[in-house]
Amino acid sequence: MITTFDQSLDMLGVHTDGVGTTQLAGAFDLTRPLSPMVADLVQSSIEHGYGKFLSIVAEGRSMSVEAVDAIAQGRVWSGETAQELGLVDHLGGLDDAVKAAAQKAGLEEGDYGVRHVQEQLDPFENFIVSVLEQAQVRGMVPDSMGQTVPVVADIQGRFMTAMEELQWLKDPKGAYAICMHCKVN
DSSP states (O other), rough: OOOOOOOHHHTTTTTOEEEEEEEETTTTTTOOOOOOHHHHHHHHHHHHHHHHOOOHHHHHHHHOOOHHHHHHHHHOOOOOHHHHHTTOOOOHHHHHHHHHHHHHHOOOOOSSOOOOOOOOOOHHHHHHHHHHTTTHHHHHSOOOSSSSOOOHHHHHHHHHHHHHTTTOOOOOOOOOOOOOOOOOO
């Protein structure tokens, strides 16, 4: 599903227009409705990706594609339910997965190491992370790996997206309303 805001903007009396050199020009402009052609392309891409996913799972679990499709149907299962359905062998965290991979590779504990690679943040992103850490957001959601917790990453991601979008706004008075915590599904 791709959210567009054409109807919401229409209710506010805001309309957009434009010209393009191809049928796909402005295809993902959120101020206009999605064209049937683009909707078909997106749907086709989703179906192709889902079919590939089903094939990979079926091969990895020694199941038929039909059996996996009957279980999956686009749903997300909890770890326990996935284990009951035969979609996973064991439950655990990253450390457990690393140990299992090392065992499969024939490595003894101590014969391997783990290096966590993180994206370098620019000064503004470091500032945001610092503010969030000082607000003790990290302390509210414990993380066994000491990594940036999903809540922090989610808030940071939304903030950065909103800041990037600001550069495209051209209101002469500079008046904008942006929801920093809204999540469109």
